[in-house]
Amino acid sequence: MATYIVLLGPPGVGKGTQARILSESKKLAHISSGDLFRENLKNQTELGKLAKSYMDKGELVPDDVTIAMIRDRLSRPDCEAGAILDGFPRTPAQADALEVMLKEFRGSVDAVPYITAAETILVERTGGRWTCRAQGHIYHEKFNPPKQAGLCDVDGSEIYQRDDDKVETVTKRIRVYLEQTMPLVDYYRKAGKLIEIDGTQSVESVTKVLLGALKR
């Protein structure tokens, strides 16, 4: 049976960073809804244009298009063994849709690491985040700088600061998270799937705790 892990947590807590590490270590596909939207934006697809109007404001893209995009991604061959979901689901409707989809793929959500940190940390992390143009690799100007300024270590592409990482938009995104995504904490806790992880430590420490918790 395929394995599906959902990473839950506020913007900037380190979901994308940990998802990449987990996906390599567990040999599972990494599905980032934010990366998928940004790819559509770059390719100027209709979905990208629609998503941009919400992303710029720090609001969530409507459930129907988001769910359709994830369903398409989950049905690709590289997800046969399962996936690490990073940034999806973000609303109860998305979580319900995910359950239905995964049944179709003969699986279910196996575990939900819930990574947390105080708002000041989230603002500091998003404020210094640099993202790779080609594949979304993640850096931080202070905590995880690239070896060569302005360039991605992995693929050499340009790194840039996301428009929605400016402090006003981040504050809005945190509010949206508290209102629309927080209910999922209870949803997955009641299902016995939630694993609480302190995200304030270094990347390496968080990975260690995460891998240990997933083994159990």
Ligand code: ADP
């Ligand atoms: P999310 O996907 O939850 O928004 P990211 O993984 O993109 O978070 O991380 C946000 C920023 O914080 C990035 O610049 C990343 O390099 C940095 N970061 C991630 N985890 C840590 C950590 N444990 N300690 C310090 N900085 C971190």
Ligand code: ADP
């Ligand atoms: P972060 O890693 O900082 O949490 P993301 O890259 O995951 O940010 O998301 C950026 C933006 O993309 C969100 O503010 C939202 O507009 C859109 N988005 C990403 N995932 C979803 C989702 N599951 N549902 C709706 N909108 C989403």
